[in-house]
Amino acid sequence: MTVGAIRPSLGALAWRFLLVGATSFGGGLTGHLRRSLVEDRRWLTEDEFLEGLSVAQAVPGPNAINLSIYAGWRLRGGAGALVAATAVMLVPLAFVSGLAAGWAGGAALPHAAGVLRALGAFGVGLMASSGLTMLRAARFDTLDLVLAVGAFAAVAVLAAPVPAVLFGFAALSALRPRRAEAQ
Amino acid sequence: MSGTIVEILRVFALLSLTAFGGGNVLIPEIQRQAVAVHGWLTAREFTEAFAISRAAPGPSTLFVLLVGWRAAGAPGAAAAVFAMFLPGAALMQGACAALARWGRLPFVGRSVAAFRPVTIGLVLASAAVMARTTVVDARTGAIALLAAAGATFTRAPLPALLLAAAAAGWLLG
Numbered sequence: 543m544t545v546g547a548i549r550p551s552l553g554a555l556a557w558r559f560l561l562v563g564a565t566s567f568g569g570g571l572t573g574h575l576r577r578s579l580v581e582d583r584r585w586l587t588e589d590e591f592l593e594g595l596s597v598a599q600a601v602p603g604p605n606a607i608n609l610s611i612y613a614g615w616r617l618r619g620g621a622g623a624l625v626a627a628t629a630v631m632l633v634p635l636a637f638v639s640g641l642a643a644g645w646a647g648g649a650a651l652p653h654a655a656g657v658l659r660a661l662g663a664f665g666v667g668l669m670a671s672s673g674l675t676m677l678r679a680a681r682f683d684t685l686d687l688v689l690a691v692g693a694f695a696a697v698a699v700l701a702a703p704v705p706a707v708l709f710g711f712a713a714l715s716a717l718r719p720r721r722a723e724a725q
Numbered sequence: 726m727s728g729t730i731v732e733i734l735r736v737f738a739l740l741s742l743t744a745f746g747g748g749n750v751l752i753p754e755i756q757r758q759a760v761a762v763h764g765w766l767t768a769r770e771f772t773e774a775f776a777i778s779r780a781a782p783g784p785s786t787l788f789v790l791l792v793g794w795r796a797a798g799a800p801g802a803a804a805a806v807f808a809m810f811l812p813g814a815a816l817m818q819g820a821c822a823a824l825a826r827w828g829r830l831p832f833v834g835r836s837v838a839a840f841r842p843v844t845i846g847l848v849l850a851s852a853a854v855m856a857r858t859t860v861v862d863a864r865t866g867a868i869a870l871l872a873a874a875g876a877t878f879t880r881a882p883l884p885a886l887l888l889a890a891a892a893a894g895w896l897l898g
Contacts, residue, residue: 565884565893566782570855572848577876577883581881596840599847601820603741603813604786611814615821623818635781635790635806641777642794642802653895660868660894662859664887666852667872673849677875683896686842693846698853704746708843716839 547666548585552618552625557631558583559610570665571606573672575630579613586613588679595676599708607631691716729797730804732763737789737808744813746847748786749854755789765796779859786810864897 550558558578566574572595579586586594594616598608608628613628677690693711696702736758744751752775759765766774774795778788786809793805827833860866868890873887 561884563783565887567780567887570852571782571784573876574883581880582882592841592844593837595848596818596837596844597824598817599746600840600842601813601817602744604744604784605746606784606808607814608817611817612821615818615825620818620822623821623868627814631783631810634781634787637781637783638778638787638790639802641781642791645774645777645791645794653898654780656896656898657891657894659859659865660890660897662779662855663865663868664872664890666856666859666888667874668876668883669848669852669855670869670876671873671876673845673852674873676845676848677879680841680845682842689842690846690849693843694850694853697850704750704847705743708746708840708847711843711846712840715842716758716836720835720838721784 547653548583548617550583550585550617552621553623555614555618556625556629558585559614559626560632563630564633564721565604567665570669570672571630572609573665573668575609575613576672576676577604577668585617588676590616600682600712685718686715689718727794729765730800733765733793733796733801733804734808737805738764738812741809741812742816744786747851748784748809749851751786755792758793759796763796765792770795868893 562571562574562578576591580588580591591613594609594612595605598605601608607630610626610630611623614622614624616622618625660717680686682690689711694705696707696711697704740751740754740758752857757766760768760771771792774791775788778785778791781787787806789805789809790802794800795801797804824833824837828837856869860869866889872886872890875881875889876883
């Protein structure tokens with residue numbers, strides 16, 4: 543893992559992750575991270591992001607937090623990882639703590655339900671966009687596409703357990719011949 | 726109460742270390758532990774906690790804060806969050822350090838590359854699974870489609886797209 547050409551300061555890193563954490567409504571935090579880090583800031587390339595997400599899924603723990611740690615590492619080493627993970631969690635933690643305190647009672651605002659539904663749908667759209675953009679950028683051959691679609695269908699259609707699908711399909715993927723090796 | 730805190734730490738730390746593929750895979754097991762095994766909250770409260778947590782930004786796994794809160798108040802909430810997030814984060818730090826040292830080795834590069842198609846398949850599967858609970862009618866379907874199109878084909882900043890979605894939700898109810 544080499545440090546990329548663009549090296550934001552720790553302060554810029556903290557601010558960016560704080561912002562992504564604060565605006566990542568709808569549950570699609572990895573989508574928010576990709577859009578912000580790869581497209582808006584260009585701190586990570588598509589390849590680096592996909593590598594980070596792969597490692598994040600293979601290591602236990604919430605993907606988005608693992609991914610923040612990876613991005614922080616790449617941009618500013620161990621300190622960057624700590625700052626990124628803390629910053630991305632700060633506002634959501636405060637928000638959910640507030641919700642926990644208010645759980646017992648409190649009347650809902652008249653339009654709040656509509657806004658929340660919209661933000662949930664927004665999160666889904668963003669997640670789908672991230673997956674499709676990554677798929678396009680990855681330039682997979684037919685076998686890789688079969689593996690991607692297979693993993694998708696196993697979880698989304700057959701409701702198979704994610705860890706089994708992750709490691710089972712990764713093992714299949716490791717066994718298949720690769721272009722780099724064939725050449 | 727301190728006994729409950731220890732239980733919360735134990736349950737969530739163990740779960741954290743088995744959350745391969747992300748936090749969402751744990752939800753059924755969290756429900757089993759919190760409702761059936763430990764009786765920290767009722768099944769109805771569990772569903773409610775999950776729904777409430779969707780209103781917040783951040784990782785959906787943060788809803789363990791609400792479970793811990795119901796079990797033992799603010800200390801329970803803190804214990805649940807620490808136990809759920811710290812072990813995995815420490816492992817990920819270790820993985821990044823290992824990647825920094827050995828990432829150039831062909832074996833490591835091939836292993837990470839092997840996960841790529843699966844990783845993307847799982848992101849799309851997450852979207853499909855999330856869609857089942859969030860895309861419930863034509864309006865939410867339209868917002869999801871517009872969000873996907875806006876994020877894919879325009880350079881509009883994400884917070885602007887988010888505000889547009891929120892405004893649409895406000896106006897359409």
